[in-house]
Amino acid sequence: MDFGSQGPGAAARASRVSGARAVVAVAGMYLAGCASLAPPDSTPPAPVANAYPADASGPVGADALQAAALAWRDYFTDPELRGLIGLALRNNRDLRMATLRVEEARAGYRIQRAAQLPAFGVEGQAARSRVPGDLNASGRSLVSGDYEVALGLAAWELDFWGRVRSLKTAALETFFATEAAQQAATVNLIAAVADGYVGLRELDERLRLARRTIASREESFRIFTRRVEVGATSKLELTQVEALLTQAQALGAQLERERAAQAHALALLVGAPVELEAPPPGSTARALPALPALRAGLPSDLLLDRPDIVAAEHQLRAANADIGAARAAFFPRIALTGSFGSASAQLGGLFESGSRTWTFAPTISLPIFNGGRIRANLDLAWVRRDMAVAEYERTIQGAFRDVADALSAQHWLFEQARILQATVDAQTERARLAGLRYENGAAAFLEVLDAERDLLAAQQQLVQTQGALLASRIALYAALGGGPLDARAADAALPPDPRPGQSP
Known part of the structure; x- marks a missing residue:
């Protein structure tokens, strides 16, 4: 099936299906x-x-x-x-x-x-910053904001x-x-x-x-x-x-x-x-x-x-x-870290459509040398x-x-x-x-x-x-x-x- 011909909504659904399959496979x-x-x-x-x-x-x-x-x-x-x-x-x-x-x-x-068991937590972040004009390509000072709310998964070890x-x-x-x-x-x-x-x-x-x-x-x-x-x-x-x-x-x-x-x-x-x-x-x-x-x-x-x-x-x-x-x-020790939530540059747009954000970061570590x-x-x-x-x-x-x-x-x-x-x-x-x-x-x-x-x-x-x-x-x-x-x-x-x- 050609997902490119179905529009951005179909592609998003396909992405969610692929992610769900990955989670099922990992489980x-x-x-x-x-x-x-x-x-x-x-x-x-x-x-x-x-x-x-x-x-x-x-x-x-x-x-x-x-x-x-x-x-x-x-x-x-x-x-x-x-x-x-x-x-x-x-x-x-x-x-x-x-x-x-x-x-x-x-x-x-x-x-x-x-x-x-996995440990979940709610995380919230609000930040405002100003960049001077001489550090900006436009030559004018820039004020920006960053607002995030997410449900986070801490480093959960897969106990293989x-x-x-x-x-x-x-x-x-x-x-x-x-x-x-x-x-x-x-x-x-x-x-x-x-x-x-x-x-x-x-x-x-x-x-x-x-x-x-x-x-x-x-x-x-x-x-x-x-x-x-x-x-x-x-x-x-x-x-x-x-x-x-x-x-x-x-x-x-x-x-x-x-x-x-x-x-x-x-x-x-x-x-x-x-x-x-x-x-x-x-x-x-x-x-x-x-x-x-x-x-x-x-x-x-x-x-x-x-x-x-x-x-x-x-x-x-x-x-x-x-x-x-x-x-x-x-x-090897395998751990999962991720989050799912909403982010926006404006506080009023935090929960609007299109503000969804997520991260998924599996890690693997293998000891090589530790002095015995x-x-x-x-x-x-x-x-x-x-x-x-x-x-x-x-x-x-x-x-x-x-x-x-x-x-x-x-x-x-x-x-x-x-x-x-x-x-x-x-x-x-x-x-x-x-x-x-x-x-x-x-x-x-x-x-x-x-x-x-x-x-x-x-x-x-x-x-x-x-x-x-x-x-x-x-x-x-x-x-x-x-x-x-x-x-x-x-x-x-x-x-x-x-x-x-x-x-x-």
Whole structure:
């Protein structure tokens, strides 16, 4: 067809059709390309045994629960402990920092995702200029104007080699890793608060036993003081009773100091003032919080249940994506820049017929010499990928050890607590019989002193072991990855946003 015979309107239409076809062709090439140069995502085999050690046997009965299906509110049933954990999830600053890192990584991903899309903007320009007559061919001064309004396309990279997409994938995997790290921080915080609370209640029970012993020995000291005054016993026995009393008083002062430090540490974890007063003297025994037994499962379960392993896996995938971006830097980079709008020498003629203007400026750049920077960048990406592999394997090994340590501690502490309970029963009977023998003149008072001293030590050791047994169950819950977390906990850890009009 002869466009020259159809007039300027037909030629303009033909030009638009040709331009549209060019755009379609470029879009087709773009969609057909975009091949990622990143290595395939793969994780190395777990560098641990297929089962936990024989000395780390855990409960396998029907009563044993699976940690992955047990939310923390279902595992920690003590009302006071639940309240402390809830406060910690809202106020702990370390958890708040981990949650803010998630938001930081989310924003970084959104920035990289936006790089895949063209960026349009409206541009406007107005200029007036005067040229003197001696610089003009006509010999007269000339005043001119230039007015433009256009919709502009910034340098949009056609991602034929997947560089931009690899960067977006790396940002997405980093976001996932940060989110998993925040979940790991949440589980660790829950376990730390529970462990601190159990330690506090353990010290309360030890303090209650010490106070009861101090009261008993104060009464004995009063009785023996009276006996010395009336000449019914020797001053040596009074001195022995006094020594036993001061030992118990020193233990009580030590436990008071340890309890205060434990309460301060727990308040720091919670992140807010808490009322954790010691039980008053003469109060009855308060049982330590009960925790059900957990089923450990297989080491392979940790790959899905432990959030820190999940985070390390996402970091490995991000390192793979970075390799793809570094490889793509060796290939040509094609970018599109253009604009479409109206221009006129007079402001009044800016939008009149015939004032349309457009530009289309594709660019291509190919690195030739850069001093080895691109090659070094690729080598760096590979090294960081190898580091991510080592970190992934180290995290798995650490998780395996955490579970094995918690299982073995739980097994042997249970056995130790059973033995110590029998020891306390025997020492209680020994102290009773020693007192009877002394009252009947069949034994020296030193035998009574030894029996009471050994009884107090056994009682203290039993309470410590019972607290350590509960701590091992808390450690096992955390080592197995904890249970499902409430999404509201992450939102509660965020500070209020003072910025108005923030878009999601």
